[in-house]
Amino acid sequence: MASVRSFEAGDVDAVADLFQRLLRKSGQPANDDLKAYIHTLFLDGANRDAGLFSRVHVRTDGTVSGFLGVLPVEMQFEGRRLLAANCGTFACDDRDSDPFAGARLLRDVLSGPQDLSFSETSNDISTDMWRTMRAGVLASYSLEWLRILKPAAFALEAVAGKVSAARLLSPVAKLGDAILCRRGGKQTWSHYAPLAGKADAFAATPADNAEFAALGVELVAQFPLRPAWDQPTLEAMLKHAERKALHGERIQHIVRARSGKPVGLYLYYGNPGGIGRAVQVMAAPGQEAIVIDCLIRNAHERGLVAVRGRTQPQLLQAMIGKKCAFLHTSSTVVHARDPAILAALTHGQPFLNGLAGEGWTRLIGDRFG
Amino acid sequence: MSDETRTAIRAFIVENFLFGDDSQPLAADLSLIDNDLIDSTGILELVGFLEERFAITITDADIVPANLDTIDRIAGFIARKQAA
Numbered sequence: 001m002a003s004v005r006s007f008e009a010g011d012v013d014a015v016a017d018l019f020q021r022l023l024r025k026s027g028q029p030a031n032d033d034l035k036a037y038i039h040t041l042f043l044d045g046a047n048r049d050a051g052l053f054s055r056v057h058v059r060t061d062g063t064v065s066g067f068l069g070v071l072p073v074e075m076q077f078e079g080r081r082l083l084a085a086n087c088g089t090f091a092c093d094d095r096d097s098d099p100f101a102g103a104r105l106l107r108d109v110l111s112g113p114q115d116l117s118f119s120e121t122s123n124d125i126s127t128d129m130w131r132t133m134r135a136g137v138l139a140s141y142s143l144e145w146l147r148i149l150k151p152a153a154f155a156l157e158a159v160a161g162k163v164s165a166a167r168l169l170s171p172v173a174k175l176g177d178a179i180l181c182r183r184g185g186k187q188t189w190s191h192y193a194p195l196a197g198k199a200d201a202f203a204a205t206p207a208d209n210a211e212f213a214a215l216g217v218e219l220v221a222q223f224p225l226r227p228a229w230d231q232p233t234l235e236a237m238l239k240h241a242e243r244k245a246l247h248g249e250r251i252q253h254i255v256r257a258r259s260g261k262p263v264g265l266y267l268y269y270g271n272p273g274g275i276g277r278a279v280q281v282m283a284a285p286g287q288e289a290i291v292i293d294c295l296i297r298n299a300h301e302r303g304l305v306a307v308r309g310r311t312q313p314q315l316l317q318a319m320i321g322k323k324c325a326f327l328h329t330s331s332t333v334v335h336a337r338d339p340a341i342l343a344a345l346t347h348g349q350p351f352l353n354g355l356a357g358e359g360w361t362r363l364i365g366d367r368f369g
Numbered sequence: 370m371s372d373e374t375r376t377a378i379r380a381f382i383v384e385n386f387l388f389g390d391d392s393q394p395l396a397a398d399l400s401l402i403d404n405d406l407i408d409s410t411g412i413l414e415l416v417g418f419l420e421e422r423f424a425i426t427i428t429d430a431d432i433v434p435a436n437l438d439t440i441d442r443i444a445g446f447i448a449r450k451q452a453a
Contacts, residue, residue: 004429095409099402102409104432107416125409132413 002100004108007046007054007067012039014064015056019363022091034368041240041361042089047072050083051113057092057101066092066101068109073356074228075116077344081228082115088358090119090126102126106133116336116345120310120357121364123330130333136346140316141332141353145324146308147296149192152176153305157275170273189323192300199293202263204253209238212252215262216355219282225341225350237360244269244365247277251302255283255294264291267355269365270304277365278309280354288318296322310353332357374423374444381418382440386411397440412437419443425450 007015016030016038042054050072057066069089075082087109092102106129110117120141122130127137148154152173159166180191187193207215213234220226242250247269255264264283270276276299283291292315299307311319311326332352334345344350358364375397383391386406401407407415415437416427425447436446 001430001433092409096405097402099407099409099412100432100434100437103412103416104429106409107413107432108429128410129413132410132417 002057002059002065002098002104004055004057004104007042007056007069009039009043011056011064011067012043015042015067018064018067018091018093019089022093023089023363031369037362037368041071041363042069045071047083052083052085054089055105055109057105059098065094065098066105068105070109070112071358071361072114074233075226076228077225077341082341083113084227085109085112085114085117086358087117087119088121088361089363090122095125102129106130110135110335115338116334116341118332118334118345118352118357120332120353120359121330122333127331127333130335133335135333135335136342138332138334138346138352140311140313142328142330143311143316143326144308144329145311145315145319145326146306147192147299147322147324148190148306149296149300150177150305151180151190153273154275157273157305187323189325192296192323194297194300197293199290199297202255202257202290202294204255204266204294204298207252207254207265209235209242209252211254212265212267213238215254215265216280216282219264219284220351220356222285223351224348225344227351227356234355237355238267240362241267241279241355241360243362244277245367247365248274251276251298253294253298255287255291263287264294266291266295268295268299268307268309270299270302270307272303274304276304276307278307278354279359281309281312281315283314283318288314289322292318292322310357310359312351312353313349374447375440377422378440378443381415381422382406385414385418395440397444399440400438402434402438415443419447423447423451 012035016035020026020030046053052070052072054070055068056064059065068087071086073084073086075084110133156166156169156173213231216234217229217231220229248271250269252267254262256262264287266278267280268276268278281291281295296307336342336345379395416432420427437443
């Protein structure tokens with residue numbers, strides 16, 4: 001009979017294959033680099049003391065047909081230590097012919113030993129399943145913000161994602177953007193103008209993992225429900241995040257006032273001519289707009305055509321008036337059996353997504369092999 | 370297994386998976402999976418409904434086609450659970 005059990009070393013090949021086919025949508029077989037990474041992330045990273053493991057669905061013939069990856073996260077809420085299950089990687093074969101696999105996996109994981117569970121990359125099908133399990137969907141965490149910097153080049157880049165020959169038109173796009181941007185004036189939806197502003201009084205400078213992690217630990221403390229990061233934990237995550245070959249060069253900056261006092265940080269990936277992807281933006285209370293301005297200005301100076309990232313409520317507030325577009329591609333969903341924890345998740349502005357989600361892993365944005 | 374049980378299951382399926390359309394007869398031995406009446410979300414909804422309506426606890430191992438694929442199988446499963 002088909003069953004659900006903990007993920008084991010012998011399942012790595014099958015799970016890597018599911019990931020490659022169903023989540024990366026690639027016809028190439030999973031390579032050794034991907035397999036090794038899945039082992040590191042989901043087996044070495046399991047919380048064995050608490051019994052919190054990733055789970056697989058196994059067919060009657062013993063083959064693996066589904067996987068729900070669980071990354072354990074220590075969290076903190078009102079002085080209490082909580083164990084969270086970060087459930088980002090969810091893939092099932094034979095979804096139409098065997099709808100039981102996904103249902104059993106999700107039900108099994110959500111009934112685990114953790115205090116709360118979440119995913120920041122839940123697609124519409126998974127979100128419906130989470131909702132059925134009485135999970136909450138966090139609207140203000142489930143939007144992608146997008147700031148277009150060079151409209152013609154952005155449109156071209158978006159098309160080139162599907163048809164790479166479109167890049168042959170880039171000289172035309174450059175000319176179009178030069179004409180548009182020459183108009184100067186105020187900020188518009190269509191393009192970015194590097195105007196003088198409050199952000200001029202601040203400087204964004206590269207930070208190594210140790211500096212970045214130290215500030216991250218400090219800034220996360222303002223959130224009542226947050227990851228219980230310590231320096232080594234966050235540094236280890238930043239180590240994972242050092243390379244995202246599909247997204248571009250890593251830009252890891254701390255934003256400081258003229259006095260040298262840090263007011264925030266950002267981590268994004270992007271190459272000149274491409275669309276940047278922000279994994280994390282954090283700021284001291286009230287300084288969110290400054291940090292966002294510094295990020296957008298940096299992306300513009302580096303020649304990116306647009307930059308995008310995931311919203312959090314504080315960032316969403318600060319983005320009003322910054323000519324960002326907001327789109328929905330996947331959802332942040334949260335589940336807890338304790339009503340007080342669920343209320344803190346759904347109404348209490350927890351710190352989720354990005355470094356407190358799945359954005360730091362190589363599974364998002366890196367090339368394997 | 371009583372007719373009342375079957376009626377309740379049928380009403381739930383019509384309401385939730387057929388969106389209230391009861392113009393076609395829903396045979397008690399009709400496979401919900403083979404006829405695309407139920408997906409992963411539907412299974413979770415069905416399990417939640419059965420637990421609440423019939424005061425039974427459904428374990429992971431119970432969530433298999435042998436127990437939940439037809440109205441007959443669901444009714445038999447409930448009867449076994451309640452008798453246990």
